[in-house]
Amino acid sequence: MPTFMNDPTMPTPSFPGSHMVIDDHYVFISGLTVVDLSNGHAARGDIKEETRLIMRALSRMLETVGGSLTDILRVDIHLTDLHAIQDMDSVYSEHFEPGRYPARTCTESPNICGGGNVEITVMAKRQPQSEQ
Template identity: 75%
Template sequence: MTTYTNDPTLPTPSFPGSHMVIDDRYVFISGLTVSDLSNGEAARGDVKEETHLVMRAIARMLEMENGSVADILRVDIHLTNLKTIHDLDSVYAEFFEPGRYPARTCTESPNICGGCHVEITVMATRQLPKEQ
């Protein structure tokens, strides 16, 4: 069964979509920016700050579904300036076990919603609750 859900700790999306779509095998998380986390108001910073905030939100959303960042299979990243990829990578790598990084695409997108520098989309394996 597929469910379409929004993270109750985040503002309701301003677009016609869901924060997460969950089926029997996967958790799909829509592209997140710091603008999505703060209802478009504040929290914009440099690439490192934005990456840290978005990755923490993704980790929390996966934990809501009994998972973790270790379950991430694929990541799509959009940067307003591809020259900042090393700044992004310095934070992004902290969230994963060395040598166990998800498949990834990183592109330059000069006009990310909310004037943010980073947008991250995730596909993760779904961890089913353990039977007791």
């Protein structure tokens, strides 16, 4: 049976959804933007800092359920300007072991909710209960 969770450090979603859905095998984290983070508003407009804060939040969220960024299997990234992909990638790639990057989609979405410039959604494997 899936567990539907909201991160207590973030505002309750303003949409009909959960921050995380966890089942026996996977952790699904809804799209995260700096607007979702209490310390993120000051970073808005700096794609590198937005990416850095989002990746840190994703790491923290996965840790709360016994996981880490190394458990991520798939990532969906939306950028307001696809020309900023190299700046975003320069920070994003720091969070993974070279050559062990998750499967990924990156698209341009000119209107990201809340006015951020990057939104990241992840799907991660869940460690078996006995290994947590």
